[in-house]
Amino acid sequence: MSSWQLAPEAVGTADATRLRRDYYDEVASRYWKRPATSAEVDQGLADDGAELLTPPTGQFVVGRFDGEAAACGGLLMLDTERAELTRIYLAPAFRGRKGADLLLELLENEARLLGASRTVLNTRLDLVEARGLYVRHGYREIPAYCTGPYVEIWYGKDLSRAA
Template sequence: MTRTDWTIRPERYDTPDATALRRDYYDDVASRYWRRPATAAEIDEGLTGDGAEQLTPPTGQFLVGRVDGRPAACGGVVLLDGERAELTRVFVRHAFRGTGGAALLLEALESAAAALGARRMVLNTRLDLVEARALYVRGGYREIPAYCEGPYMEIWYGKELRAASRAAG
C-alpha cells in the first residue's frame, strides 16, 4: 500500500464508518492512558457529549481516509476563533500505519481548516502519544504555550497555515 492508495474526504462524524473510527481512536488513546484495554462502556461514555457535532461546517470538518474503500483513518478540525482551528481526533488504524496516510490526512485537515478561514492550526496532546507527536513535528508543527487546559493535555503545538492552502478553500 502506498500514499496513492489513500483517498481522504469529508464525511459526517456520525456515519457508521466515521463512528467506528472514532471508537477505535478513543479505544487506542484511552487504553494507552489507562495501561489496560478500555471497555465498550468506557468508550461509549467517552464519546458521549464529546463535542463531535462541532466537526461540521461552518464550525469544523471531519475527514475519513480510506484505502481501497476501507476506512483507515480519521481526523477533525474545529474553529476556535476567526484565526485558529484546532486539530483533533487524528487517528490511523494500526494496520494502515507506515503507509504515508497520516501525512496525507494531516495535509487534508490543514486544507479543510484553511477552507473554513483559519490561518493557524493548534493542537494539544499527551506526551505518551509519541507517534502523534512525531507526525506533528514532521508536518511542521512547533511547540507553543498552552492555549487551553484539561486533564489529558500535556503539550501544545501550532503551525501557520500556508497562504496557498487558504486560497484553495
C-alpha cells in the same frame, strides 16, 4: 496499486463512528495502561462535541485505503483565525503507508477553507508517534491554549506560510 482516498464525511456515518470509537479506545487504553471497556469508550464519546465538526464550526474527514475506512481526523474552529486539530487516528494495520501525512495535509487545507490561518492541537506526552508526525509537518511547541486532564503538550502551525 494500493491507494488512499480522503474526503470530508459526517461524524455520524458508520465508518466515522467506528473510527472515532477505535481512536478513543486506543488513546484511553494507552493512558490507563489496560484495555478500555466498551462502557468507558461510550462514556468518552458521549457529549464529546463531535457535532461541531461540520462547517462552519469545523470539519471531519475519513481516509480509506483501497476502499476500507482506515483513518480519521477533525478540526474545530476555535475563533476566526485558529482551527484545532482533533481525533487524528490511523488504524494500526494501515500505519506506515503515508495516510497520516495525507490526513494532516487535507485537514490543513480544510482549515484554510474555513478561514483559519493557524492550526493548533494538544496531545499527551506518551503519544510519541503522533508528536513525531506533527513535528515532521512543521508543528512547533506553543504555550498552552487550553487545559484538561489529558492535555500535556500543545503545538501550532502557521498555515499562511505552509500552503
